[in-house]
Amino acid sequence: MIDKIKLAFSLLLLALGIAGFYLFEDKAMVVRILAVLAGIVASVAVAWTSPQGKQALSFFNESVAEAKRVVWPTRQETIQTTLAVAVLVMIMAAFLALVDIGFAYMVQWIMGRGA
Known part of the structure; x- marks a missing residue:
């Protein structure tokens, strides 16, 4: 149950960060963007304390490792493809x-309008 509360709190922090962008509309854009970033950072920090967050971090690390193993095509292969x-x-x-022109002529012929 505590993990679900952590995830709900994480979503609340994210929503508060986004809401801060609109609440600070009279402030400088930098302050508004910092409010969103603070909400995202706080949300991620809380989410990573849950098992789902740890799974997501593990998946991210495995994805980075897999991307490093990818063999990318050469420039010549890319151009040829x-x-x-x-x-x-x-x-x-x-x-x-x-085919479209042929069908258009056939429809005109069937309707008796000539080609």
Whole structure:
């Protein structure tokens, strides 16, 4: 039960940070942004004390580790793939344009309006 209260309190802190942005509308923009950031930081700090927060932190750390293992394509591979996609898009656009024109003529012919 205490974990649910922590998460609810975390959401309340986040909401208060966002509300602070609107409550301080007569203040400088820096103060308004700091109110939101303070709400976010406080919310995250409280949320990480719960098991769900610890799971989220663990998931974030694992995601960063997995992203470091990704093999990114070289510049040449990226350019070649982009060109292949662009050519395929142009071919499909031309094909669909021809099909559309063909259907338009067929509908006009069926309706007796001539082509």
